[in-house]
């Protein structure tokens with residue numbers, strides 16, 4: 001909550017914008033951003049997308065696929081569920097590949113498309129601009145009314161508005177904290193937590209209170225500073241972007257030199273007089289949630305929310321000037337006066353992104369529900385059997401990655417012989433590790449030496465899901 005004496009961002013002086021952040025004064029005091037309510041095609045598009053994203057965010061832990069949540073990241077038990085598929089520490093390589101793919105995608109995506117993620121998809125932006133900011137507009141009015149309310153002396157009306165806003169912010173933060181917790185412990189865990197005696201779940205209760213306070217602090221106070229100071233992605237973009245990257249940009253060739261609008265002058269006359277299209281109205285600055293002036297060029301604080309595009313387009317429309325003075329464009333595109341076009345770089349990077357996405361999808365889809373490992377029992381040698389065959393004893397482990405019991409069996413594939421699982425027929429319990437033993441029997445004619453390579457098929461639900469290769473110990477072969 002700002003106070004009457006707190007300095008606010010009215011019409012900032014951006015001449016030295018590279019030397020300081022726009023939301024702090026020379027003494028380092030916070031300059032509160034009163035962002036004007038955006039309106040326009042991009043804002044409407046973001047609003048519709050945010051409805052979908054918020055439904056996914058809040059519904060994610062409660063949506064079930066095959067009995068599993070859509071998404072659960074239980075770091076405490078090292079159990080991860082993504083799109084209903086359970087991942088265990090045994091799947092670490094898939095997670096590692098997913099992380100590498102994600103990193104490469106971030107680099108390529110940012111280098112090509114700029115910070116589309118920040119403006120359209122990031123939970124921080126979606127929640128801040130599409131939930132908390134809208135509540136603020138509904139209670140306190142647009143930027144001008146908010147500024148007036150903040151500088152007004154405390155009264156019953158001001159107190160009630162502020163109290164209502166912060167009570168709703170706190171309740172929403174509590175809800176978000178609960179949802180975050182359910183992404184970690186699962187929706188069943190959360191329901192058990194909230195319906196049971198809180199004294200039985202002090203650590204869970206503590207985590208929930210902590211999450212609530214953190215979210216309340218972020219959305220009520222910290223706001224755009226989370227993107228500017230904390231988010232590493234924002235920092236990365238300064239090294240990832242180049243003159244061909246698509247960013248939210250002001251067309252300085254078209255806009256400058258700037259001059260106030262003259263109602264008696266047509267667009268053609270204005271151009272003929274050497275005046276740019278920017279009328280210096282400052283609307284693009286007023287709507288910016290990070291308090292910057294995009295006309296100064298690409299800046300780290302810009303989260304590509306497109307509010308300034310909508311604002312400037314509305315000004316251009318009112319003046320019957322062509323839209324797009326601020327638009328998605330590359331620096332090279334602006335300098336050459338070109339509209340956005342598909343360059344070879346965009347095509348190649350997009351193709352790489354698709355290949356990586358496809359590879360990851362293949363790994364996820366082809367991943368088996370049951371994974372087995374077979375190790376020779378330590379210290380055990382071969383045993384002669386009454387039928388003349390030789391046997392080896394193995395320790396067998398099954399991991400069932402599904403939430404149902406899965407029947408499994410082993411079949412020897414080569415050389416001719418047999419494999420018997422102790423306790424067969426075996427059903428591996430859901431989401432569990434099952435340990436048992438197996439005996440492999442080979443006729444002496446199948447042995448190729450002291451060590452014989454054996455291939456064993458693992459069958460789950462009657463379908464082969466894995467082939468295990470191991471060694472079978474036999475007697476030394478006598479040389480003829």
Ligand code: SF4
Pocket residue numbers: 250255277278279280281282283284285295311312313315325326
């Ligand atoms: S909204 Fe458009 S016309 Fe107004 S100051 Fe910004 S760039 Fe210039």
Ligand code: SF4
Pocket residue numbers: 248284287288289290291292293294301302303304305306307308309
């Ligand atoms: S400069 Fe424009 S796109 Fe960037 S954060 Fe501000 S309003 Fe959003």
